[in-house]
Amino acid sequence: MTRSFGWLKKTPQISTDIKIAAIDDFALKKRHNYGTVLIDAKDHRIVDMIESRDKEDVTEWLCSFRNIEIFTRDGSSSYAVSISDSHPDALQIMDRFHILLHLTDYGKDYINRTVKAAEPIEGEEITQKDIPHFETTHDKIMAAKALKKQDKTYVEISNELFVSEMTARKYVNISEEEAEKYKRKTALQRSEESANAKEKMFNEIHLLHEQGLTNVAISRRLGTTEVTVSRYLKLSEPPRRAYNSQRKREKIEPFIPRINELGEQGYKNKEIVRILKAEGCTCGDSYIGKIITEQRKLRFAAPKKKVPRKALISLLYRSLDKVTDLSEDDLRKMIERYPMLEVLYDLTRSFKEILFSKKSELLESWLDTAEASGIPELKSFANGIRQDLEATKAGIKYSYSNGIAEGNVNKIKMIKRRMYGRCSFELLRAAVLLNQNG
Secondary structure (H helix, E strand, C coil), rough: CCCHHHCCCCCCCCCCCCEEEEEEEEECCCCEEEEEEEEECCCCCCCCECCCCCCCHHHHHHCCCCCEEEECCCCHHHHHHHHHHHHHEEEEECHHHHHHHHHHHHHHHHHHHHHCCCCEEECCCCCCCCCCCCCCCHHHHHHHHHHCCCCCCCHHHHHHHHHCHHHHHHHCCCHHHHHHHHCCCCCHHHHHHHHHHHHHHCCCCCCCCCCCHHHHHHHHHHCCHHHHHHHHCCCCCCCCCCCCCHHHHHHHHHHHHHHHHHHHHHCHHHHHHHHHHCCCCCCCCHHHHHHHHHHHHHHCCCCCCEEEEEHHHHHCCCCHHCCCCCCHHHHHHHHHHCHHHHHHHHHHHHHHHHHCCHHHHHHHHEEEEEHCCCCCCHHHHHHHHHCHHHHHHHHHCCCCCCHHHHHHHHHHHHHHHCCCCCHHHHHHHHHHHHHCCC
């Protein structure tokens, strides 16, 4: 049944008698078309909205609201110009949330640009030791789940199991049913089982042959071919070497102590391969390299703790005691490696103090320090603040916020969804304004 929208034809009268207003944009079609909404900051109601956020359209529209004395807004330069042109004497207040968001975004850009995703560091607890060896991936998954039950963080799990943090998170969150799929046998286990099966087949063929059965009868009894029976009867002992992987493993086994010895002396993989070849190892270079890497993990690699970059980014938003993946010692080592991190954290902290202190007179001194810090991202942030200095100072001095605009934009989105996005702007505007009256 089609619902009638005739009740929306009469749009309520727009009240222009407001003194404090919040202005923000909203998406009519995300990344394509945007509109602008005006909210009465006193009763948090939407006053009006237009199908544009272009400077000229917004300026002409705002001229209809001559009584507005204070505007709150985000960092949009277009809205700043529109307000200045339509209400030159009005006070513009930059929203504190958006100011802080811009600062932390610039700080995040700097850390992403300069620091690796996972920065390895040396620690007192990091010593040369064996890495836990697991026969299957399933065993490693179970070990990760057990560590998580001990309230270990993902970084601690990755350090103990010597896997990446992403892998540790995957292992912990995988379901028990999904983990069963990882109960796979190793190549060596498969090779050993095959060799045992061949040995059993060899013994049964020879036993039946001694009992006087023909090759055809033996093949039918055991479910194999006559060729296999004939070949096994010619052998004097079971065929132990089942797979190529087992044969290669048997070739490399005598050289493993030598690999560990050279590894502990600091030789690189290519040097170890060259030495083993000279000492008589007949395995291929790639297979020797594979065994060296395996032994390096198991025996003589000095495991390194890694500090995730996202933990350093988290310090822009919260204090060190609330960042679970970063200790005070780790932070000290990272600052020794990247001294400008301390400058970034100090300036971010001091800006937050100014922002919530109501002391707007301290802002320009902070901007001078940020511009001289040597961090390009902070300099860009400071330049942006200077271009909108009075509105930023007002945001520090006054308690007004643009949060009411964000909340009303969400209301517009909900109404749009109820109308399935199949309405004209005039119909949407009528629905939103009538919704203000219940």
